[in-house]
Amino acid sequence: MPEYSFNDLPAHVWPQTATRDDDGVVHIGGVALTELAARYGTPLFVVDEADFRARCRAMAAAFHGAANVHYASKAFLTRTIARWVKEEGLSLDVASGNELAVALRAGFPAARITAHGNNKSTQFLRTCVEEKVGHVVLDNHGELAALADIAAEAGVRQPVMVRVKPGVEAHTNEMIATAHEDQKFGFSLADGAAWNAVTAVVDSPHLELVGLHCHIGSQIFDAGGFNLAAARVLELYGRVHDELDVRLPELDLGGGYGIAYTADQQPLDVEALAREMLEAVREHAEDAGIEAPTVLVEPGRAIVGPSTVTVYTVGFNKTISTSETDTRRYVAVDGGMSDNIRPALYGAQYDARLVNRRAAGKLTATRVVGSHCESGDILISDEDYPDDLTTGDLLAVANTGAYGYAMASNYNLFTRPAVVTVCDGEVTTMLRRETVDDLLSLEDGEF
Amino acid sequence: MPEYSFNDLPAHVWPQTATRDDDGVVHIGGVALTELAARYGTPLFVVDEADFRARCRAMAAAFHGAANVHYASKAFLTRTIARWVKEEGLSLDVASGNELAVALRAGFPAARITAHGNNKSTQFLRTCVEEKVGHVVLDNHGELAALADIAAEAGVRQPVMVRVKPGVEAHTNEMIATAHEDQKFGFSLADGAAWNAVTAVVDSPHLELVGLHCHIGSQIFDAGGFNLAAARVLELYGRVHDELDVRLPELDLGGGYGIAYTADQQPLDVEALAREMLEAVREHAEDAGIEAPTVLVEPGRAIVGPSTVTVYTVGFNKTISTSETDTRRYVAVDGGMSDNIRPALYGAQYDARLVNRRAAGKLTATRVVGSHCESGDILISDEDYPDDLTTGDLLAVANTGAYGYAMASNYNLFTRPAVVTVCDGEVTTMLRRETVDDLLSLEDGEF
Known part of the structure; x- marks a missing residue:
């Protein structure tokens, strides 16, 4: 039986200070990602x-x-x-x-x-x-x-x-x-x-x-x-x-x-x-x-x-027949191609991990998709992920510091996520989350 | 000799009210695009x-x-x-x-x-x-x-x-x-x-x-x-x-x-x-x-x-050897993949025309590129365009109303263009041009 490695945080992929504690919660810069998600909401960029x-x-x-x-x-x-x-x-x-x-x-x-x-x-x-x-x-x-x-x-x-x-x-x-x-x-x-x-x-x-x-x-x-x-x-x-x-x-x-x-x-x-x-x-x-x-x-x-991860909340999931015999699990998160266009633009691949707890489910063919109204809105195209990933879980994608926020859009009028920096247990807001009022502030005239 | 059609505005591609006047200037909704470019700057989305x-x-x-x-x-x-x-x-x-x-x-x-x-x-x-x-x-x-x-x-x-x-x-x-x-x-x-x-x-x-x-x-x-x-x-x-x-x-x-x-x-x-x-x-x-x-x-x-065109100002151009015998003209405009990601994302093709005057140059293999720091920042990959397209000209790209502004980013910190509507000779600002201050307004703290 192959080793169950989904709860690992490969050191050459994840930020240098990333660790998983005894409860299975991932910390970066000494701060629990669960705490950051609760305070700032998701999607959220966290910079180490x-x-x-x-x-x-x-x-x-x-x-x-x-x-x-x-x-x-x-x-x-x-x-x-x-x-x-x-x-x-x-x-x-x-x-x-x-x-x-x-x-x-x-x-x-x-x-x-x-x-x-x-x-x-x-x-x-x-x-x-x-x-x-x-x-x-x-x-x-x-x-x-x-x-x-x-x-x-x-x-x-x-x-x-x-x-x-x-x-x-x-x-x-x-x-x-x-x-x-x-x-x-x-x-x-x-x-x-x-x-x-x-x-x-x-x-x-x-x-x-x-x-x-x-x-x-x-x-x-x-x-x-x-x-x-x-x-x-x-x-x-x-x-x-x-x-x-x-x-x-x-x-x-x-x-x-x-x-x-x-x-x-x-x-x-x-x-x-x-x-x-x-x-x-x-x-x-x-x-x-x-x-x-x-x-x-x-x-x-x-x-x-590599300094940055994007934390998403898992939403709905479904299992789809891809042929008479095969299925694929689709797991949706609350961001997507608006905060990370690279998979759609370059076919880029990423590493995602559950960060609010340890996973224990059976590894299953999975596609992680965003919430945009477009079938190409895919973050992770084809990986084996535990089948216990479920609504309310926090999934983080590593290596999103470059060309992530920099190429972010307001597609589907999604407001851009907040970006926070963490260091030695301290949290600083680098960029606050955009609001609908920010979007409307560019509109001219009375409505 | 084939007909010189670059000064045409194909009716099935361009907005319904688009016309070219005797001086060669293109008008939409009864308003000269030269006038809009002077007033609002470029790049500029113009909605008919x-x-x-x-x-x-x-x-x-x-x-x-x-x-x-x-x-x-x-x-x-x-x-x-x-x-x-x-x-x-x-x-x-x-x-x-x-x-x-x-x-x-x-x-x-x-x-x-x-x-x-x-x-x-x-x-x-x-x-x-x-x-x-x-x-x-x-x-x-x-x-x-x-x-x-x-x-x-x-x-x-x-x-x-x-x-x-x-x-x-x-x-x-x-x-x-x-x-x-x-x-x-x-x-x-x-x-x-x-x-x-x-x-x-x-x-x-x-x-x-x-x-x-x-x-x-x-x-x-x-x-x-x-x-x-x-x-x-x-x-x-x-x-x-x-x-x-x-x-x-x-x-x-x-x-x-x-x-x-x-x-x-x-x-x-x-x-x-x-x-x-x-x-x-x-x-x-x-x-x-x-x-x-x-x-x-x-x-x-x-x-x-089809209601919308994007007006760009032509910047620098160069002619590149693509082999021992062939060349390609590169014409750069002042926008690019930040205001139109579709060519890079989907390989989308567009129709571009000179809108401040009639062109008269020899049709030459041309690539229209944007101003972003990325070689994939291409608006028109391979078309024959007149070789007299030059710095200061206005080039407009048709059919940019859908998934243009909607998917726009601030890549390279480009601020998003203004969007104006034209109708019966009247101009209305739909969205004002973004500013660097708008971008910085999301930054938290004192600098």
Whole structure:
């Protein structure tokens, strides 16, 4: 008989402080999830602050300096998150004028901010220059010209990086190496676009080229793709050095560090991966006859993803005949695709556990669905779960910190859940639950 | 040489009042989109009120009475929309407690509301009973028992329908007929679950069974699937009549009426489809030896989808080598997957046109992308567009009224666009543009 593992909280999947007590109740940050559900209602995002900070520190150590690690705001940004990132000494990536605005309003030092985006607005570029943002990553010639004009007007020299397409696409353990990338970001190495952009920046008196940037994918567990990208990009560093006599002090290899969403996935060994990447950069720099640049990285998911769980209340369930002989149990929870679009959008898989008690039921083919009026509203498509999961139970889904709340909608006019942080037995509200009045506050006129 | 049709506004795709004037500017509801963009900024949703109302009327005529047509709130609901639906005499479907709350706050008559959902909360069910909502559509036995208890407590008899799975799945022109449907909604006809639910309702003194409900899919252009579903469901009507001596006066065949998102799609002939469906229901009722029930339908997309366009400002563009010989033009606009997730979520296709002037450029392989920090942020994947589309132009995407704003997010902290309605030269703000302050208003504490 296989071991009954549904009551486990796999350490490589669940937040670092998650424990189950003698009554079967799961605690995070020293706080019982039952207590949080009673106080805040469900669905509820619970963020383990210690987990978030520990991952910041691990990344900082692996990449030889907190400032080399840029937290990617797009995964999830609030002023609290910006403050944590600042306190840990990390740098910050923003990808829109509003992400920049929120970071600045949180008091994040502009010099440690890097601005991304394929279609930055004039206002966004202007704020970058005015606030002296550390790096602007240039994506295209129109933006290059616009930023040069804005910097000239302000009488400054704006530090920039150029985003290049190295022709490497990596996902999980697969890597595709091509010459041409049919996607919107950056300048191609292969067709000369990157070289043209580099020379245009070097020729501009109001832009200062500090390095090149590339990003090869997401959910990567292996250094191979990063190393190949680094090799290709560092060839260009060599050419920039030889032909333009310019030394580029930094190399930004982007994000994409994988996390274990489910128990069968291996956790990423950040330290080993970083060691391999940094060694590869040293070697390829040597091959190119240049001094090795400082390597910058941009983890978002790998920092905030595993810190957070979403707690749901189980509602109705039913058992459905899927053929003459087979059945599937459907368990509905009180959220769904409005608070987590990733299963519907990417086919993402998650790990869910009962958190208000120990389960004892027979493991049964189960689908966990949300409460939206759409058959694709599925959180967990096909897992064996205990058949005693029932109305009123609390089910929590792990690894919802990245692209969960950040991509949340008001579909079916669901109001967005509250987000609370827990640490050493203390609870803090990060974001209060939205209300119908919040939704109606956008309506104009009298009703 | 093929005709240059990019400056056309295909009538079966664009809002009914859309016209292009002599200067090449597109007007909707008698208002220039250039004027709206200047006043409200972009991205901007523009709703053609006359188009919305005309589609309500066409549906009402086709299905022999406005009250038989239930507008599906999930496609898009605000108090303005609820008022229009009310004024046109249609009924209204809601699929959550918050959709119900907004409808009631708009003064929508509860008797004309039908409540849907696979996991209705106790509060939602309680409000349905207290407010005397016209129909509650029962999805599962847990809900059936909960509603019976609530109605008993209130001392009333709540009219209900039972949602059944007829084993028909239809999408566009494809129809799949099966016995077993592996999805979350309703009770299966094939395995006896539907019969058990019907008898449980009939046995309850506090529930009144008025009919059965089924929903077979979305983007349907053909009556075949509806007719097969009706045949299967009406067999059960016959059995209910014969064995329980109960006459069910209504039959709800759900929604799913297709719209033409692109010029090459055929528009749905609502009148012909309705005639065919109603005739099929009459025949199958006769076969079952019962009086034909009144047919109810639930269009959402087919009413609000074509009424609305999203106006974007074109930002940066670039031409990318996709192979040694081919290129693709990338045109970026100032919105993207935050205001329209459907291309990324469903691979949905759309029709986009230049609306501030006539285009004259050479038709070129083009991808229209948004401004989000994600390579999947694509609005139009692969179309031939004029190569003179350039920074500052206004590009509008048609058919964004359904599941556009309704599924919008704040990804990358993009604030949601304004929604304006136009009619006879008048402009009304339906929803104001969100601000960063709106986003921060959910943050708790001092910063």
